[in-house]
Amino acid sequence: MKIKITVGDMVLTATMENNETAKDFVSLFPLTVKLEDYAATEKIFYPDRKLSTEGAPSGFKPSVGDITYYAPWGDIAIFYKNFGFASGLINLGKIDGDMSALTGSKNSTVTFSLD
Template identity: 50%
Template structure:
């Protein structure tokens, strides 16, 4: 499942995992979201309703480039740096190439669409 994050004139490709949460995320596309800095490690944006997380593991140890869902807060979280294990963090997928443009400013509007 391939998706694209469009930031200005840049297109960032990513691949989603085969999971219930990733399928639910894909079904909501296209989405326009404002990603905001969180602790200098990740960019976050909130969904209007929770993702379906059936069968998801209890948590995930995030790596730079991971696209995740943090179930306790109901937000999308994109990691710019690796992070320790977090309970309730569900990996949705990962970027296929350079995604650093998302971390050049404290806030970035993105359009996320299926490819």
């Protein structure tokens, strides 16, 4: 499944995983949020509710462009730097191509929608 991430007048696309957590995330669309920079590694936000973790693995090792859900805190994280394995991290999908529109500022308002 493809989604759109709109940042100002830029539109990014991402390919979502076929898992229960990703499907639950997409069920919230359209979704407009403010991304905050976290640890100079990822952009994060907290959806209005916790997402399903049914069938999720124990953790995930993210790389640049990965869209993830950190179950212990309930936040969505988009990684712009590679990171090590993290328990409780669930892969939701990956941004297709250039993601500089997300990494250019400390905080960005973005809209997630179906492609």
